[in-house]
Amino acid sequence: MRKKEERLIVAFFSTHDAMAFEEYCLQCGAEGRLIPLPREISAGCGLAWSSPPEAETDVRKYLENTGIQAQHLKLLMV
Amino acid sequence: MIYLDNAATTMHKPPCVAEAVAKALTTLGNASRGAHDGALSSNRIIYRTRASLAAFFGCPRSEQVIFTNNSTEALNIAINGTIGSGDHVITTCLEHNSVLRPLYRLQAEQGVRLDFVDADPQGRVDYDQFERLIRPDTRAIVCTHASNLTGNVLDIGRIGQIAKEHSLLFIVDASQTAGSLPINMAEAGISILCFTGHKSMMGPQGTGGLCINGDIDVKPFKVGGTGVQSFLTTQPEEYPTRLEAGTLNGHGIAGLSAALVFITETGLEQIHAHEMRLARRFYEKVTAIPGIKVYGDFEAKIRCPIVTINIGELDSAIAADELGFSYGIAVRAGAHCAPLMHKALGTEEQGAVRFSFGYYNTKEECDAAAEAVAGIAEGTI
Known part of the structure; x- marks a missing residue:
C-alpha cells in the first residue's frame, strides 16, 4: 500500500471542468494527475486534481486562466 | 452496390x-x-x-x-x-x-x-x-x-x-x-x-x-x-x-x-461542392428523361445533395426495388417519415424515390443511376 502524503486537491463542479483543467495543466507541464474524489471532500464519486502542495500558486493561476471554478481546494493526506 | x-x-x-x-x-x-x-x-x-x-x-x-x-x-x-x-x-x-x-x-x-x-x-x-x-x-x-x-x-x-x-x-x-x-x-x-x-x-x-x-x-x-x-x-x-x-x-x-x-x-465546402456537383449532374440528366418528375427547388443557391423523383405514376417502392434488384443501386423510396411534406408535394400515395449523394460517390455512379432511371422509364411509361 502506497504511503499517504500531503497533496493539494482540487474538486470541480463537473467532470467536464475536471477534464478541461487536466488538459490545461498538462499543456502547461504541471505536475499532477486526476484521482478519484477523496471522501474527505465528498462521499459521492467523481474526479479531483491532485498536485504537490508547493504547486498551489500555479494551480490557483491555472484556475484563474481557465475560468474554471474549484468546488474545493484544500491540502489533504491522500 | x-x-x-x-x-x-x-x-x-x-x-x-x-x-x-x-x-x-x-x-x-x-x-x-x-x-x-x-x-x-x-x-x-x-x-x-x-x-x-x-x-x-x-x-x-x-x-x-x-x-x-x-x-x-x-x-x-x-x-x-x-x-x-x-x-x-x-x-x-x-x-x-x-x-x-x-x-x-x-x-x-x-x-x-x-x-x-x-x-x-x-x-x-x-x-x-x-x-x-x-x-x-x-x-x-x-x-x-x-x-x-x-x-x-x-x-x-x-x-x-x-x-x-x-x-x-x-x-x-x-x-x-x-x-x-x-x-x-x-x-x-x-x-x-x-x-x-x-x-x-x-x-x-x-x-x-x-x-x-x-x-x-x-x-x-x-x-x-x-x-x-x-x-x-x-x-x-x-x-x-x-x-x-x-x-x-x-x-x-x-x-x-x-x-x-x-x-x-x-474542408466542409469542398465536401459539399463535390456532393452538389454530383447531385446537379444527376438532376440535369434525369430532367431530360420524359415522364420524370423531380421534387424540390433547384433554383436555390444552397441546397442539400438530394434529388427526389418519381418515374411517371410508378409506385416509388417498385421503382426503388427495380433500381436495387436489377441495377444494384441503393436508394430510399416511400414516405421518408415526412408526412406533411408529401402532402404538399402531392406524393402521399405514390411516395417518392430519393437519390442522395455523398463524399465517396463518383460521377460514374451518378451516370449509372441516371441511365438506370432512363431504363426503367423506357419500360414503364
Whole structure:
C-alpha cells in the first residue's frame, strides 16, 4: 500500500471542468494527475486534481486562466 | 452496390473512423466511472470531441454540447425539455417525424398548440408566415435546416432573426445539414441545435447530440447514473451531466471525433461542392428523361445533395426495388417519415424515390443511376 502524503486537491463542479483543467495543466507541464474524489471532500464519486502542495500558486493561476471554478481546494493526506 | 442513400446514413466512412472505433473498443473504459487510465482515456476523447463540436457549430459553451444516440433523441430532449402546457409552437410542413411526433405528443398530452408554416408544391416556405403565426403565447420555433425529402434548405439565419426579435426559443433539426453545410448557431441565433453523427458527419450510427446556446433550462428527459454526486436523489444540475444519464457511447464518439477531423482537414465546402456537383449532374440528366418528375427547388443557391423523383405514376417502392434488384443501386423510396411534406408535394400515395449523394460517390455512379432511371422509364411509361 502506497504511503499517504500531503497533496493539494482540487474538486470541480463537473467532470467536464475536471477534464478541461487536466488538459490545461498538462499543456502547461504541471505536475499532477486526476484521482478519484477523496471522501474527505465528498462521499459521492467523481474526479479531483491532485498536485504537490508547493504547486498551489500555479494551480490557483491555472484556475484563474481557465475560468474554471474549484468546488474545493484544500491540502489533504491522500 | 452503388450506394445513393446518404441522406439515410453515409455507408462509406473515412477509414480513420473505423480505425478510431476499433482502437476505442480495445482501449476505452467507461467515462466518469473511475479515475483509472481506461476511464480517463474515455473522458478525454469525449471532452475533446465536445470541444471540437462546439467550435464546429459555433456553440459558445462546450459543456453544453450534449451527446445522444441520434437526432431523434436530441430533438426529444430539446422539445420535451423546454416546451409544455400553455405554450404555442411554430413549426413547418417540411419536418421529419422526429420533430412532428414529439410536438404532436405534447399537443395531445399537455395541450401545446401548434401552427405550421406551409410549403408550396416545390417545398418552399414563405418566411413572412413565421412572423404572421407568432402569438403572445408563442414559446418556440422548431424547424428543420433542410428537408430530408426535397433537399431544400431553410434560411436559418433569417428565421433565427425572427425568433430573436420576438424572444422565442429557436430549435433547429440539423440532421441533413450537419457536416454538409456550415452552421454557426451563435450567428444564426439558434437556441438549440440537434444533430446526428452518422449522416453527413460520416461518423458511426448511435452518435449525435444537441448544442445549447446560453442560459436555457432544458429539463432532463431521462435521469440515472452519472458517475458523480451519487448520493444526490435528483439528477445533477450541471451540463452536460444533467442530460447524459447512463453510459455514453464512447466508442462511437471516438469515431465521430475522427470524422470531424477528416471533415475539417478536407474542408466542409469542398465536401459539399463535390456532393452538389454530383447531385446537379444527376438532376440535369434525369430532367431530360420524359415522364420524370423531380421534387424540390433547384433554383436555390444552397441546397442539400438530394434529388427526389418519381418515374411517371410508378409506385416509388417498385421503382426503388427495380433500381436495387436489377441495377444494384441503393436508394430510399416511400414516405421518408415526412408526412406533411408529401402532402404538399402531392406524393402521399405514390411516395417518392430519393437519390442522395455523398463524399465517396463518383460521377460514374451518378451516370449509372441516371441511365438506370432512363431504363426503367423506357419500360414503364
